[in-house]
Amino acid sequence: MTSYPVRTYRDVQQALLARHEIALLDTREEDPHARSHPLFAANFPLSRIELDAYTRLPRRDVPIVLFDAGEGLAQRAADILTSLGYTQLALLEGGLDGWIRSGGEVFRDVNVPSKAFGEFVEAQRHTPSLSAQTVSTLLAEGDDVVVLDARRFDEYQTMNIPGSISVPGAELVLRARALAPDPKTRVIVNCAGRTRSIIGTQSLVNAGLPNPVAALRNGTIGWTLAGQTLEHGSQRRFDPQAGLDHSHLDTSRGPSRALAERAGVRRATLVEAARWAADSARTTYRFDVRTPAEYERAHAPGFQGAPGGQLVQETEMFAPVRGARVVLFDDDGVRANMTASWLAQMNIEVYVVDDASAADLSASGAWRGAKPEPASTPHVRPDELAALLADPASGTLVIDVTSSANHVKAHIPGAHWLVRSRLSQGAEDLRALSDAKRYVLTCGTNALAPFVAPEIAALTGKPVHVLEGGTTAWIAAGLPTESGDQRLASPRIDRYRRPYEGTDNAQEAMTAYLEWEYGLVAQLDRDGTHGFFVI
Structure with missing residues (x-):
């Protein structure tokens, strides 16, 4: 050892x-x-x-x-x-x-630095908010109100305030003037709990939106606890294909940059960012804060897609190196500056790229981060695995190492789900499976399975193969799948069930979650390492 x-x-x-x-x-x-x-x-x-x-x-x-x-x-x-x-x-x-x-x-809980920061912001700035009962009354009485949901679109589709529009975090300042052009229109920002509605509302206030603005207090949790009904499967969203009104863009760009400068955000070029990324003495993260569709259409090489609202919400997941340098990119002068203004207040050294042109956006597609090459392991094609499983004498057992959520949704018939980390804890999960002559490992797209296969082989002494292309290739071949959690060899510890997601959470869990969030500022004081500030 x-x-x-x-x-x-x-x-x-x-x-x-x-x-x-x-x-x-x-x-x-x-x-x-x-x-x-x-x-x-x-x-x-x-x-x-x-x-x-x-x-x-x-x-x-x-x-x-x-x-x-x-x-x-x-x-x-x-x-x-x-x-x-x-x-x-x-x-x-x-x-x-x-x-x-x-x-x-x-x-x-998860994403705690960001959630604690949101509570810190509200405590310092007294971010305006309205109760679920008040908002419900405004909507029922037909008041001039627009509700903007600051979560990701997939979260919005799961559940949303009736009539609300999906406008994920970093898009709020960029889009709000077009969605509420009359300055008398009341703008209400919500998320599932508190953080993104606080940061979203305060962003609009900081950027000088002339409309009255408030957060929906406690988000969809507060709405549910107040006995109100949510919509499901909604498709309303800002039009990502619509061109930005230049007058709105110009009005938003100046305040956004001013906020970034007040927070201590610095400026960089793409050339500087590339040089920093190659620096062996300092960690540099490069993020494109536009929408996923914009990023995939064209982006600067080396920049990872990280929509600004989610970057502020999940900062430690995108950039786990505390003390690192962060460089942000957009093509409008609003989203990167607004995102940067918040990251800087979270005590992060942050820069915004100013010099980019359309010609610099020479990469396309989803982010493809570098990955090591796994050890060589024999592969089987989907049709070969289907033949093995059809022959009981082959003694073939399929182990699925994808996320438990993916496995429960759809997996190869008879496959057992196992979480890799528990192989380091005595391999009891593996030993509990029925004996096999050979094992075939799969995951969603064959990304993880090749790294787990040698560990299974060492623990069992049996032949281990990897399914070529993973379960995705199995499905693409037209082979059958099943769903359900009847073959979980490991407990589902790979995913924490958030009290604010989904539609079947217990009221006690939602209430406890809100109480926890209220206490975060006191915890920050006790911890003493955050360095947060508010402009």
């Missing part, structure tokens, strides 16, 4: 306070991570390290501190990261328990 240096709670705390680069990574799955972790600990599950490392940790010699809660995951994660070329690895002394014993504050 490789021995790694140990860093104490005080070491990590001092690095955070000094704004030195550090990646504090929780190697557990998302559900245990959400139950308890330090403020700036990014969830970095052992299960997905090879898929995420080069994008989320772009500098190989960045200082990394790994921890778990005694499961041995951090040690295994360090071994994998070492094999990927990372050199400055350490384990947190005593893991999560050591952090707590040393007096470190711990937080629950």
